[in-house]
Amino acid sequence: MSPADNPCIIAVAITGSLPTKENNPAVPITVAEQVESTHEAFEAGASIAHCHVRDDAGKPTSDPERFARLKDGIERHCPGMIVQLSTGGRSGAGRERGGMLPLRPxxxxxxxxxxxxxxxxxxxxxxxxxxxxxxxxxxxxxxxxxxxxxxxxxxxxxxxxxxxxxxxxxxxxxxxxxxxxxxxxxxxxxxxxxxxxxxxxxxxxxxxxxxxxxxxxxxxxxxxxxxxx
Amino acid sequence: MSPADNPCIIAVAITGSLPTKENNPAVPITVAEQVESTHEAFEAGASIAHCHVRDDAGKPTSDPERFARLKDGIERHCPGMIVQLSTGGRSGAGRERGGMLPLRPxxxxxxxxxxxxxxxxxxxxxxxxxxxxxxxxxxxxxxxxxxxxxxxxxxxxxxxxxxxxxxxxxxxxxxxxxxxxxxxxxxxxxxxxxxxxxxxxxxxxxxxxxxxxxxxxxxxxxxxxxxxx
Ligand SMILES: [Zn+2]
Ligand SMILES: [Zn+2]
Ligand SMILES: [Zn+2]
Ligand SMILES: [Zn+2]
The missing domain is CATH 3.20.20.70 (Aldolase class I)
Incomplete structure (x- = not known):
């Protein structure tokens, strides 16, 4: 397969579940920060947004309401970008981890x-x-x-x-x-x-x-x- | 390396942690049964005995006292055989799993x-x-x-x-x-x-x-x- 038939897909992991503003002030934590950071990456060529969300204290959460706001924001600012939500274990326990899947990302x-x-x-x-x-x-x-x-x-x-x-x-x-x-x-x-x-x-x-x-x-x-x- | 320089070591797992007499009446469960079963395997050419022990109800345990009796029995009946005790997780939780290591198997x-x-x-x-x-x-x-x-x-x-x-x-x-x-x-x-x-x-x-x-x-x-x- 030539590179033209197989363009490299770049996924941007904008936040992750561990880094804090203390580690790096540039880490986007609020949904608004995440949407703008994703928007920049989208314009730079990223086509998948790998998303974690944080609660008001900056801790990882699986809260479907936060995921919904992030997903909506990315879809509005980055039309055509693929939204990928994390079901990883740092953000919740048991079935909480999949509580956002009915959002149909x-x-x-x-x-x-x-x-x-x-x-x-x-x-x-x-x-x-x-x-x-x-x-x-x-x-x-x-x-x-x-x-x-x-x-x-x-x-x-x-x-x-x-x-x-x-x-x-x-x-x-x-x-x-x-x-x-x-x-x-x-x-x-x-x-x-x-x-x-x-x-x-x-x-x-x-x-x-x-x-x-x-x-x-x-x-x-x-x-x-x-x-x- | 020729086979003569590298003889195959046969380890015999006489009991395991799952099978019961109901699964197979030949499974050795008591220490006396385990020692005799190991003795037969030793005479047939096995050189490592991989050992689990059971409690009186036939359930896997890490009880050091049972392991000590099994180790002593194998050492008496099978001189030179290598005794290997299981620290696997089916027999206990946390540090219980290593409670028999002071026996110096x-x-x-x-x-x-x-x-x-x-x-x-x-x-x-x-x-x-x-x-x-x-x-x-x-x-x-x-x-x-x-x-x-x-x-x-x-x-x-x-x-x-x-x-x-x-x-x-x-x-x-x-x-x-x-x-x-x-x-x-x-x-x-x-x-x-x-x-x-x-x-x-x-x-x-x-x-x-x-x-x-x-x-x-x-x-x-x-x-x-x-x-x-
Ligand atoms: Zn992730
Ligand atoms: Zn934007
Ligand atoms: Zn074993
Ligand atoms: Zn014997």
Whole structure:
């Protein structure tokens, strides 16, 4: 496939769930700040907005009302941009994590396995994974699979095969998380090989955490993958 | 390396934490039954006994007193056999899982990451992993790393590099667990390649769960690895 047939999709993660204004005054925290920050990224070429929201104290939340306001703002300021809402575990517990899926965003993140994080277990129990996937099917939301380990890649392909996820898969390889998978170029190739072998029509992107962000951007783009800021 | 330089180590898992007499009347549950079953396996060529213990109701436990009786029995009936005690999460919670390490068995199992099991999360939080590893160092117990996913292989090599585990590593690749890694021959080769790349002096074995047991035995032996019944 030539680059012209496969333009690189840039997803912008405007806020994340961890950084605060104390870490970096430029981090957009309020919905208004997030919309304007996304608008700038959209004009610079980003086509997916990966969204987390915060409560009034700046803490991560899964509050559907906040997600609704952010989604509406992005849709108004950035026509045609793909809105992807996070169902990640830093923002809520259990089914709270999927409380915004009835908003029918274009996409939502979906973890399909569990793994260690720097100081704790990132818990995605099988019944919660299946429930989130079923909510995405019910509300016509395209999942972005967050793969923190090789078995997560395999699990996504099994979920597609038995109908729990509608294909083609869109899989993000997440690297550089302490106590999970480090940024390792050979293992990125293994991820790509395994995904191609088990789900030949899948698309993939890659994200490096913290200092690994640009490294993963370069590795992904060099391999014809998509990328995440 | 020729087979003569690298004899296959057979580990016998005599009881496990799940099967009951109702599943199979031949499962050894009492310490006396376990010792005799291990003795038979030892005479048939097994050199590591991978041990779980049960309470009086047949439920998995981490009770150090039961482990002590089993260890003593195996040492008396099977001189020279390597005793490996399970610190797996089905038998206890938190530090209970390592309560038998002061018995100074030759080996103990050590999970270094978390993953999904068929119906739940197999939780091995980073601080518990580090504590279990430090207890193994303190009591001169050789860990068998239980790798349920690729990042677990990498994590073991990092723990060796920074001194949390004494090398050379002994790593078991566990395949065929629903919602974790299936029995996949190409991924077994990836495990072996990754371990060799990051810890060239490591030894490895492989275990297939349930119906995958013989499949993994064959794959492992064909590759010069060690094996688990
Ligand atoms: Zn996110
Ligand atoms: Zn605007
Ligand atoms: Zn075991
Ligand atoms: Zn005997």
């Amino acid at each position: 274009d996409m939502a993140s979906l973890a399909v396995g569990s793994n260690n994080f720097p100081t704790r277990v990132y818990e995605n129990p099988p019944d919660l994974v299946d429930w989130l996937a079923s909510e995405m099917l019910a509300h016509d939301v395209k999942p972005e699979i967050e793969a923190f380990d090789l078995s997560h890649v395999v699990q996504a392909t099994r979920m597609q095969a038995d109908g729990r996820i509608k294909g083609p898969l869109y899989v993000q390889f997440v690297m550089g998380v302490k106590n999970a998978m480090p940024a390792d170029e050979r293992i990125l190739d293994i991820y790509i090989e395994t995904l191609r072998r088990l789900a030949p029509d899948a698309l993939w992107c890659a994200a490096g955490i913290g200092a690994n962000q640009l490294v993963l951007n370069e590795w992904a783009i060099a391999r014809g993958g998509h990328t995440r800021t | 030759d080996m103990a199992s050590l999970a270094v990451g978390s993953n999904n099991f068929p119906t739940r999360v197999y939780e091995n939080p980073p601080d518990l992993v580090d504590w279990l590893a430090s207890e193994m160092l303190a009591h001169d117990v050789k860990p068998e790393i239980e790798a349920f996913d690729l990042s677990h292989v990498v994590q073991a090599t990092r723990m060796q590099a920074d001194g949390r585990i004494k090398g050379p590593l002994y790593v078991q690749f566990v395949m065929g667990v629903k919602n974790a890694m299936p029995a996949d021959e190409r991924i077994l080769d990836i495990y072996i390649e990754t371990l060799r790349r990051l810890a060239p002096d490591a030894l490895w074995c492989a275990a297939g769960i349930g119906a995958n047991q013989l499949v993994l035995n064959e794959w492992a032996i064909a590759r010069g690895g060690h094996t688990r019944t």
